[in-house]
Amino acid sequence: MKKVAITLNINNRDVDMLVEPRKLLSDAIREDARLTGTHVGCEHGVCGACTVLVDGKPQRSCLTFAVQTQGKAITTIEAVKGNNDGYSALQQALHEEHGLQCGFCTPGIIVTFEAYLKENTNPTEDEIRDVLSGNLCRCTGYQNIIRAIQKAAAVMRGETPGAAK
Amino acid sequence: MKPAKFTYHTPDSLEAAFQLLGEYGDEAKIIAGGQSLIPVMNLRLAQPEHLIDINAINGLSQIREEGDIITIGALSRHREIETSALLKERLPLLPEAAMRIGHLAIRNRGTIGGSLSNADPAAEWSLMAFLMDADIEITSARGTRMADITDFIQSVYTSDLSADEILTAVKFPPIAPGEGWAVCRISRRAGDFAIVSVATTICLDTSGAIENLRLCIGGMDVTPVRISHVEHAAVGQMPNEAWIKSAAEVASGIGSPESDMHASAEYRREMAAHLTAEALREALKRCGGGA
Numbered sequence: 001m002k003k004v005a006i007t008l009n010i011n012n013r014d015v016d017m018l019v020e021p022r023k024l025l026s027d028a029i030r031e032d033a034r035l036t037g038t039h040v041g042c043e044h045g046v047c048g049a050c051t052v053l054v055d056g057k058p059q060r061s062c063l064t065f066a067v068q069t070q071g072k073a074i075t076t077i078e079a080v081k082g083n084n085d086g087y088s089a090l091q092q093a094l095h096e097e098h099g100l101q102c103g104f105c106t107p108g109i110i111v112t113f114e115a116y117l118k119e120n121t122n123p124t125e126d127e128i129r130d131v132l133s134g135n136l137c138r139c140t141g142y143q144n145i146i147r148a149i150q151k152a153a154a155v156m157r158g159e160t161p162g163a164a165k
Numbered sequence: 166m167k168p169a170k171f172t173y174h175t176p177d178s179l180e181a182a183f184q185l186l187g188e189y190g191d192e193a194k195i196i197a198g199g200q201s202l203i204p205v206m207n208l209r210l211a212q213p214e215h216l217i218d219i220n221a222i223n224g225l226s227q228i229r230e231e232g233d234i235i236t237i238g239a240l241s242r243h244r245e246i247e248t249s250a251l252l253k254e255r256l257p258l259l260p261e262a263a264m265r266i267g268h269l270a271i272r273n274r275g276t277i278g279g280s281l282s283n284a285d286p287a288a289e290w291s292l293m294a295f296l297m298d299a300d301i302e303i304t305s306a307r308g309t310r311m312a313d314i315t316d317f318i319q320s321v322y323t324s325d326l327s328a329d330e331i332l333t334a335v336k337f338p339p340i341a342p343g344e345g346w347a348v349c350r351i352s353r354r355a356g357d358f359a360i361v362s363v364a365t366t367i368c369l370d371t372s373g374a375i376e377n378l379r380l381c382i383g384g385m386d387v388t389p390v391r392i393s394h395v396e397h398a399a400v401g402q403m404p405n406e407a408w409i410k411s412a413a414e415v416a417s418g419i420g421s422p423e424s425d426m427h428a429s430a431e432y433r434r435e436m437a438a439h440l441t442a443e444a445l446r447e448a449l450k451r452c453g454g455g456a
Contacts, residue, residue, distance in 0.1 A: 134268025
């Protein structure tokens with residue numbers, strides 16, 4: 001099968017690559033752009049580990065072909081950071097609340113909620129659980145992740161955390 | 166797993182898409198959001214030789230109301246329907262149903278046209294289309310035709326779409342002011358397809374009797390089913406608990422549900438009764454503009 005030359009904009013950087021049309025965006029990100037922070041789990045849209053932002057919106061990179069994302073802005077976990085290249089509020093909260101153990105699901109969760117918390121700055125626990133249902137975590141039991149997201153939302157609203165229940 | 170090889174096409178007009186469909190016929194598959202197609206391609210359950218991506222075609226993603234008909238373009242994403250101000254006001258069942266499709270990342274990409282073309286009987290859009298008697302707009306090089314949803318979705322994964330046709334829009338009537346509505350479902354986990362789902366709309370007259378009822382149930386047969394004898398018999402009835410219970414009993418006897426890995430037939434029948442009662446009570450609470 002003939003490969004096609006495409007340019008993907010990943011984390012504000014244009015990456016040229018030669019790929020077969022069947023190449024999944026997840027594999028193009030990992031193998032061609034050499035950004036391995038995006039993880040590949042189930043490869044059929046269930047686990048959420050491969051979630052990236054396409055034009056600012058969470059999408060499954062295993063359910064998109066790389067050739068389909070030319071001309072779009074792709075954001076991966078590598079671009080998530082806070083001030084002075086430190087942790088973002090969400091990353092810091094996950095660290096403090098022990099919201100990860102093995103870390104396999106974490107990039108997908110962070111990318112999803114970096115976008116979601118911009119859209120909904122004060123989500124209820126039910127809303128957080130509903131969105132988090134798209135990301136499977138086999139270590140934590142989710143409680144600490146939910147606490148971390150609540151804490152991050154509070155910090156991002158400019159409130160003093162600790163009020164998180 | 167990884168998908169098998171295919172040739173990728175990106176037509177920028179319907180005419181160009183029809184030409185490709187004419188050329189490749191059964192070897193070609195249309196891709197819109199790809200949230201049902203790419204999983205089965207990754208699992209190699211589908212191996213189309215040609216993939217025709219219609220995302221670059223303009224004019225297929227509008228949501229608009231004209232003369233009491235709401236037209237939703239085939240490329241409208243589930244998330245766009247979920248957040249549409251027009252639909253929240255005129256047809257709030259659709260945003261409510263959209264919320265239950267997959268997960269946020271899936272809804273950002275998946276489309277209503279793709280879902281209906283796929284004709285999964287458990288899909289939210291199948292239930293909504295049967296409930297509201299939606300009309301399906303189908304376009305091909307031969308022209309545009311309209312199909313009633315009951316003619317369009319024929320069985321499990323079987324639609325009335327020919328190899329040279331593309332589903333281009335879905336047309337719904339809005340609900341009336343004061344009309345109550347509800348969408349109830351049961352699934353094992355958030356984001357799963359429903360095991361059983363029930364949707365309803367109820368209009369009451371000034372005396373509080375039922376003026377118009379729509380009642381539709383999914384998961385009991387090869388397509389969603391309108392419970393038309395309950396709908397007809399309801400007109401003029403007072404919607405009390407006895408009536409709700411009798412409707413729920415009829416619902417539990419609908420179709421010929423099968424036992425599978427998700428649920429037994431008996432469980433589906435029990436859930437049909439339970440969800441019907443729940444949906445009717447919820448819809449009645451909303452009648453007359455109540456929340």
